[in-house]
Amino acid sequence: MVSAPNGTDPGVRVRFCPSPTGNPHVGLVRTALFNWAFARHNKGTLVFRIEDTDAARDSEESYQQLLDSMRWLGLDWDEGPEIGGPHAPYRQSQxxxxxxxxxxxxxxxxxxxxxxxxxxxxxxxxxxxxxxxxxxxxxxxxxxxxxxxxxxxxxxxxxxxxxxxxxxxxxxxxxxxxxxxxxxxxxxxxxxxxxxxxxxxxxxxxxxxxxxxxxxxxxxxxxxxxxxxxxxxxxxxxxxxxxxxxxxxxxxxxPYVMGEGNKKLSKRDPQASLNLYRERGFLPEGLLNYLSLLGWSLAEDRDIFSMEEMVAAFDVADVNANPARFDLKKAEAINATHLRQLDVADFIAACEPWLKAPYAPWRPEAFDRAAFEEIAPHAQTRLTVLSDITDNVDFLFLDEPVRDEASWNKAMKEGSDALLRTAREKLADADWSSPESLKEAVLAAGEQHGLKLGKAQAPVRVAVTGRTVGLPLFESLQVLGKDRTFTRIDAALARLTA
Incomplete structure (x- = not known):
């Protein structure tokens, strides 16, 4: 639990009282967050109360989702379900x-x-x-x-x-x-x-x-x-x-949270569902950081902050009464920043769910943890959400790279076969313990064919990973290894000359 600054009112008692109908949505989370921050800032009490008097719409599944969502977000409560308190019960149906x-x-x-x-x-x-x-x-x-x-x-x-x-x-x-x-x-x-x-x-x-x-x-x-x-x-x-x-x-x-078309964000809007952000791999800290900006800010020139910093600064008098627009791109950018701020070990642990079924397309026994841990620092600088990790590292664990026709057609132009043969020759003599040496080899191959590095590395990337975009190429080649890299370049050459 985040502790509150000195000199605040210990008598503050606020409540978060959702109805267990459907999936939790981001507007509901924003309300929970502001109440939580207000209680923590004032060393007060957050009462979590379930308003379940509508038997036709309320469900036990939604009730459990509410509790699970609060736990995942890290918004702890002082009285309510699973904790109790002097005003129990905290479900209105009781x-x-x-x-x-x-x-x-x-x-x-x-x-x-x-x-x-x-x-x-x-x-x-x-x-x-x-x-x-x-x-x-x-x-x-x-x-x-x-x-x-x-x-x-x-x-x-x-x-x-x-x-x-x-x-x-x-x-x-x-x-x-x-x-x-x-x-x-x-x-x-x-x-x-x-x-x-x-x-x-x-x-x-x-x-x-x-x-x-x-x-x-x-x-x-x-x-x-x-x-x-x-x-x-x-x-x-x-x-x-x-x-x-x-x-x-x-x-x-x-204030209202507005969605597409200048309309109030509805429960039925796809981007309103909290589950969407969990499944995509938003960090709780990243999502809460963004949602806090829907009506409040820590400072005019600062969008990125921790929940501890929010608690220390939160004052409901600073909430803006004007409607706030939900901007998915900004939410993703803020989440990406929080991903980069993680310790590498914490980043690796956070990626875990997306490295296994049903997300991972590779055979479980093909997963090489040492290879993943080696590539993870490079992946951490590229991801927007945790679920992005699967496509970024699948080239390491699939028997063959993915077959993405759009990427193939974009990279494999006339003369790509000659470029790949030259690159293979240069890479054969490179120092595979040094990504810089691998880069110099591909650069030299490109110069031999009148191509700059960007054009020269595109066929190599698609041959090895299957895609035109991904993690830093030369670090990826190093982790994949010389033998598997050459096997994939040879397969690409065979396809080009078929």
Whole structure:
């Protein structure tokens, strides 16, 4: 765990509370990261809470993915699943009786009421309000039903929902990112907190858990900003019925993350899936470094930093309210920098998953660890993501180089056979313990045919590795060895003269 600087507030309690639906996405990770950094900077507490009250959409598989993703990212939590804490349980599906009890108390205290309006009636009234140019939220029809009206609805066998009664006055609060905001009553109508089947809604359970878990700061996405005045009103009502300590959290709403076409990055966008970045071989540090830049920066002229440095500097007041654009190329560039900063031994260990099935195309027994460790420092300077390692080193472990026709056609021009024969002759006399000697041999072959080094080495590279691009050629030849290099050049010559 990263330790926090001195002089910060140990009373800070923040929460990360995802729903276990589908695969984790980068917007969710950005929210988790900012909460984690804020908690660690302030020597506070990060509560990891699972909001799984939607039985139709939640799944155990998604729940396990959430935990696994947090562990992979290195975002540790202080209370929550697998750890416990004074406010357990931390899965809302295990707290249903508590929510039902709170809903009864809110009704009894007059803060909530039963609403018998049907969906069709609500839709018709909303449409009429829109046509009249008025706000189309709930119009309060069931706010003050008479006993006779209630009896009539029950006689029709209508099953009510429970609505929270919003105050008839503006609600003002200071957003940690956006400053002072005011919402007027006509724009924040009464809202549902319990479904007709008795199941509590997010609008109830989220503030109830925040109150009971003594959350002091809520950092979440901008898409939830409109629900904040509702929750502030509910916090006050909860305090009135003795739920929680009466503290209303400070809110900070993080900017949208935008994707292609200037649209908000959606869960359904391919580049939004966290699993995509894990499978491609992003380092957790590299991905988190990039995601932290979506709304925050360590300094104007610095994009690369460690999580320890982020924690030391993080202040939610520095978060930019403007939408942040997700730039995959920049994410890759930042990850590449983090790859280069690894110790070689750590880089080798990080590559391990991509050196075996299902990623590796070579026979398991063909893998030569000593050869890989020899070439690894050169690979480390070239990779963008760890999965790139497979194509970059497969020439060492395949019986024959890959057959890439585009590379062959690009490199093997008229006269390439003569160049390859000359290069073979020069390489035969070279010092194979020295990549520089191998380079001089190919350079000399090129000069003999009127070619500069770049043109001369292209046929050699494709003959040996199968591709026009790859790791430094002469270091690659040295690791491959003289005999295997000549076998491949001979095979290329045979193909050229066939």
């Amino acid at each position: 707290r249903m009786e508590l929510y039902q009890d709170v809903a009864r108390k809110l009704i009894n205290a007059g803060h909530a009421y039963f609403c018998y309006c049907s969906t069709e009636e609500l839709d018709a009234r909303r449409e009429a309000a829109r046509a009249a140019g008025k706000p189309s939220g709930y119009d309060g029809k069931c706010r003050a039903l008479t006993p006779e009206e209630v009896a009539a609805f029950k006689a029709e066998e209508r099953t009510p929902i429970v609505r929270f009664r919003m105050p008839d006055e503006p609600i003002t609060f200071t957003d940690l990112v956006r400053g002072e905001l005011t919402f007027t009553p006509e724009n924040v109508p009464d809202y549902g907190i319990v479904r007709a089947n008795g199941a509590p809604l997010y609008t109830l359970v989220n503030p109830v858990d925040d109150a009971l878990m003594e959350i002091t700061h809520v950092l979440r996405g901008e898409d939830l900003l409109s629900s904040t005045p509702r929750q502030i009103a509910l916090y006050k009502a909860l305090a009135d019925i003795g739920v929680g300590n009466g503290t209303i959290p400070a809110f900070g709403h993080l």
